[in-house]
Amino acid sequence: MANANVKPLEVVFWLATLLPFVVTPNYLSLASQIAITALFALSLDLILGYAGIVSLGHAAFFGVGAYTAGLIAKHYWTEPLSGLLAAGVASGVLGYALSHIVVRFRHLALIMLTLGLGLLVHEAANSASALTGGADGLQGFRVPAVVGFKFDLYGTTAYAYALAVLFSCFLISRRIIHSPFGLALRGIRENATRMPAIGAPSRAHLRKVYTIAAVMAGIAGALLTHTTSTVSLETLSFGRSADVLVILILGGAGRLYGGIVGAIIYMVARDQFSGINPQYWYFWIGLLLVAVVMFLPNGILGGLAKFSRPRS
Amino acid sequence: MKTTWLAAALGAAALAAALPLHAQGTVRIGLVLTLSGQFADAGNQLDNGIKTYMKQHGDSVAGKKIEIIRKDTGGPAPDVAKRLSQELVVRDKVDILAGYVLTPNAMAAGDVSAEAKKFMVVMNAATSIVITKSPYMIRTSVVLPQVMETFGTWAATKGGLKQNYTMVTDYGPGHDAEAAFQTGFKGAGGTIVGSVRFPVANPDFSAFVQRAKDLAPQSIYIFIPGGAQPAALGKAFAERGIDLNKTKVLGSGETTAEAALKSMGDTALGIITAWHYDYKLDNKLNQAFVKEFYAMHGRNPDFFSIGGYDGMHAIYETLKKTKGNTDAEAMIAAAKGLKWDSPRGPMGIDPETRDVVQDVYIRRVQKVGGELVNVPFDRVPQVKDPAGERRKKQKS
Amino acid sequence: MVAQDVELELPQGVRHALIGPNGAGKTTLIDLMTGMLAPDAGRIVLGGEDITGLRPEARVRRGLARTFQINTLFPQLTALESVALAVLERDGHAHNWWRGLSRFATELDEAASILQSLNLQKGLHRLTRELAYGEQRLLEIALALATRPRVLLLDEPAAGVPKDESAELFAAIAGLSSALTVLFIEHDMDVVFRFASRIHVMVGGRILVQGTPDEIARDPRVREVYLGKAHRVPA
């Protein structure tokens, strides 16, 4: 039974996430964007790692969350925490609506459907440029601070805010995984044909987890809006959906920490490689991906787990 | 619990700041460009312009050595552009922010320039409101309304055209160009008979060109981004066989850029465009610039390159006036009203709007010595950005 | 036509065997009953309620459970987790996503007792894919039992299980509560005649004949089609 109690390694990991405040104060804005991407990858892990839904359009929810937060800050109020909730609700509603289509498909048809739906949302945002500002992005709003702490150049508040939200969403995800619902999701992933035979409403489960993942992805999008006071079509782009999928596979899907570890390694590598070699960094990132697949099948955590203690 | 975090952070930040400030004698420029992804070529050509300037004018000015730190945003990504700009200010202690090929990236970095009080030089992003994002920002590339509204007015007056059908790419700059051209054209008595917008990722234009051909308006106006699209449009024109003496084709400078002309071939003959630069401009400064550029990079400069070249010139001139002092207030004051002769012709920085003021050339594609060239046959001197002027009137 | 105008009556509490040559449509019949396949015509009634239109999981909740001829289990889940999942689905707790699994003691205990009743207590915490093949066949039955069925359809429960172990398997089946109606597909005639109180013979998609073990053993049509000439009636 996947024991629910906290392993010491987990405590060490989360304490380590506080190190950047002291050890690398100049990298806090990067750290905040890693935390946001980690949350986005975690939301994808819920549906990919735990329910077997491969999505190439997950950025649709990230972007809807980002735009909702941006529009609220522009037209209504700039208090971020309530903006976060509103963004979660907005992307959750979209997630619930799309889940009715998504759960009816599998394999390549599912992947291409999520891709198509993602691109449609992207085009909608582009053509509704009066509302969304089109390709130039949403202009004329600024989120000054969160609970009194100002967002500044150093990104200290941004990282603290992103990390706090990531940690709370992680706790929720951990609770989901170790709950009966989590067990049902793993059942669907392990053997989708057996589930109806034990009376399980698989589609209802999948719709619920897809909605929860959409809420979390929307919150991640809103975090980006609040910490950078910018929203652009890029938050809805195919590139962002592909990146987060690569990040999750790199880290190792279905292990809760896969998305977070993947985000850290992928974004730090990209930042360093593009710093050294701004034109051709793609080469080194590509090499990293190929190396991980060759030597660490099932991602970094999957590979490490195989080496450290062969799965009992 | 929260306060301890922040106390630790502030302590660390102070520690970092106490590091010895980088050697007094250097001026650091943080250059944020799109060096990878779909707009990599624009970023590279801009960078090549900068390198050419520094080769011609050396890498030190007013007794200070110029050091450039390059960062890649990988495409339109305002969150990444803002973070990179913040890191350049906070971590690399740059004195000047420069580059910015795309509008969303320039807008996001404008906030950093304003908040961190850093002199900022936009070397390409062409949307008008970019300049309003920071009081310490100047622009040395081009402003869309500056060219397109002028072109619209010219087309309906000296161009002798009464009808026009506009075809633009469906994204920020496309919408701006469409609005500007139509304002100028209608303002001067012309009528817009229709308009269409291409999807951004549009590999094939034949349907649109066919539609325009069927409508057979007196003239067509086109605005598309650089890269693969001008070539694809050129081929669609070649295949559709638009009859150029019946339908006048007007376009932005990018429509008949060097690569586009190469693939369009003779069907491009007669296309009229308006732009602020072409590598074939025959003045001494430009010939020297093109020769040096080609020697260094094995290809001809384009309008991205001239944006970078003049951006560096503006930085050098400003530093000379402030004698190497990189304080943003001093630099912006020195930069306002700057005037100089550039390979593109006489240009300057508008003292109030801090935006670029330059000549707008009206050119026609002709064959010169067996080669297709944008031959300028008219020029509208020292044009200010009309949208900027309107903003000034609203404010006062 | 795989299964045609089949009239099958399963009175409550009786042990039924469904026999017939390969390809007679036995598994298809079970798939039809459990809703895996949609019938072209005809009705399926469970305890007086017409369940022809219901989705498979709804039929399970009304008490119609089945096992699979080829193991369809949860490789990365432990035996206890698998059966607990079935129990949780049954009493509607599977949608609970905020309380830890360990807090559902009653369901976990019930799952453990089901496994114990099929003497699988040794493999409780071992991953399903690491269980022996025989144990996995028992787990198939445990999963079906966890849904508290009124009718249990066993699709060749002892398929691939060596002779001696299959006797033990069927002893466990026999030990099931008498209120439970059981229909099992089996090829081993010794087992059929020992455990079934009614036998249905299916050939070419049709029910050839139904009756008590004695009637079936003496019926010439069954003998000739299926049992072959030299069959002798067991003592």
Next chain:
Amino acid sequence: MLASLAGVLFDGFAYGMLLFLLSVGLTVTLGMMNFVNLAHCSFAMVGGYATVTLMNKAGWPFLATLPMAFIAAGLLSIFLERTLYRRLYRASDLDQCLLTIGIVFISVAAFAWFFTSEQQSAPVPEYLRGSVQILGQSFATYRIFLIAVSLAITAVLVLLLERTRFGARVRAAVDNQRMARGLGIDVERTFMITFALGGGLAGLGGALAIQMVGLDPSFALAYLVYVLIVVAVGGLGSIGGSFAAAVLLGISDMAGKYYFPWLGAFLIYLVMVALLMWRPLGLFGKR
């Protein structure tokens, strides 16, 4: 109005042929060998750059470079298949995604390094330029050539896979490796050749696409989406399915741009989502 309808259908069909040429190789690798080869368009780039180099540097005529593009991309796919792909035949499709996306990134950077990020051009010979007047309607010569090449390739492929022993061996090896080995089929070699065939077709598609959509290092990423759409809508492993899907998507995209341009890019994605919801396994998909 009728004339332009013919024009739109012709252009749509020609654009569909381009999509088919770019994706038919993937139908072979992804469809028949069940290997998620997202690097397919990188092979198309190899073919494109082979043509550009031979034409600009070595002065070869355009048509002569096409077989070379096929061979260059085919050889590269053999090399990659022997070194990397072979070890992931039984890996999860997510790991196959990661490997091939890694290869795409490497190829984008490598081509930017060798050929700069500049737009490449492969000037097509005179007789393929301009357009031809048929019944008063102008048809672009190059598009007619494209259609001809695509129809030829489809015919050869269908014959090769459906009618020849080699085709039977490929389909057997893909359906059931163990059984195929049992029948004495050298599965390794068959997979290698199938991969080379898929890669070569991509290379040829890439070379032919230059004239229509140009070529720069980001080609591999830009057209990956379109290629996946065609293969998914067409149905895995079905050459005919890909052909039908490519034509359907090409014409609907063209008609959309012509008749309701304000719909813009929506249309091709709407058509895809609708087709997938109607036939999840694709038009002629088997599994």
